[in-house]
Amino acid sequence: MSVAGTARIALVTGGCRRVGAGIAAELARNGWALALHGHRDAVPEPGLAATLADIGTIWHGFVADLALPEAPGELMAQVVAHFGRAPDLLVNNASLFSYDDLGSMTPQMLSDHFAVNTFAPVLLARDLVEASSEGAQPAVVQIIDQRVRNPNGDQLSYTLSKQALAESIRTLARAFGARARVNGVAPGLTLATTDYDDAQMERLAARMPLGRLSAPQDIARAVRHLADAPAITGQLLFVDGGAHMLSLERDFVFLDKQDEA
Template sequence: MTKVPRSVPLALVTGGLHRVGAAIAARLVREGYALALHRRSAAETDAILADALAETGAVSRHFQADLADPAEVDALIPEVVATFGRAPDLLVNNAALFAEGEWPDLSASALAAMMQVNLSAPVMLATALVAASASAALAGAQNKRARPAIVNIVDQRVLHPVPDQVAYSLSKAALWQATATLAVAFGNRARVNAVAPGLTMATDDYSAAQVERLADRMPLGALPTPTQIADAVVYLARAEAVTGQTIFVDGGAHLAPMGRDFVALEKD
């Protein structure tokens, strides 16, 4: 068992070793959290997180689980509790499955796979966390007045759907709605909020010039950074009077329909 003082908050970040997940985890480390870092498979940790862990000496442990497998999802929270001797104070549902495809390409199996990773897994992790926290409080192993915070990473397109990546868009819209539903269902047992990023870390599908033009197109004239998304997560983790809310960290992209996904816009 890995003992961490009760005064040190514990966060479970799914998909926490790479990209935006690593930036969120790195920020949490610098805010004094110990980390339970979920990964799907063995891989190197992104530099932003590795540097933060090295500089702070924070306690972190890796937990491997395929969120496409309901049995592995069910085992994740109990494994974290067994490792640290207590339930996490914060769950960041960051891991996601992404796939291209418009409606003619949609199949029931592809939609089910997307919903399992992007909706079912976050919801089941949230319910398992609340149950574990309640059990620990009853047993005196956790502060009876403490309640966990849950932050779901969704997508700015939930306000203005686009025809691209239909299965992905449906799954993120469902998780967005689940955020408010769970906030009501859990009541004072847990706070549930969401962060909705816009285009943040462009893949090789974008050219540098395209990304610059997209940034100019945003109401704020800029795209968000991973650090800014992490800022929103940290705020929601600590905002004791906030539940059922979504913070859009997208340069203002959600304020007007774009018509298509970013990758289809402002092409060279």
């Protein structure tokens, strides 16, 4: 019998930190057992760890370098072996995000980004379907990026790999048919890094059609909705404050850095 009992199981790649942790916490609060993947470790950040402990969530951590060709298959096999059955939900959240542009892009940068951001999610989805019992119909949610709708020239390898992943949604949905549902969520700027200051974040939020940026909880709720929507497949949901409707000349990090008046 599965160690998860009757609870549904979700595999969240990159699920221990930042947006991935927000997705994992939302699923935990709604009764899911969790397989949490990390690149170098699978230790949940403090807020997520507290949520898992408070709820008593059944969970286990798995470490895998998704840049390696064999890693997706090995990760799925480990999850199935630990829980005793295939996950009901796969959230492909893990990403490689490094800067390049037309002048600095190299074959290696392209290869590195496509390995993590495109190949691994597609292979994990395929492996999930193959590991699932007949009639199970698991759900796959690909985490994309709003920039795929109106791209600019920044983070070129990253953007191309996310555009390919976005196109995989409809293609995999057709290929899997009734065997699995495949959808995507495209966040905008969600969690600031040290490259941003508070004033810049406020100015960027004011640019958005909704006058706000996306928050981790917004992304997490969208993922949960798609996980629980049996009639939806092949769809990409933008959760970005409306950023995908804008044609921004640069990546967010380069915009609105002027001093405040």
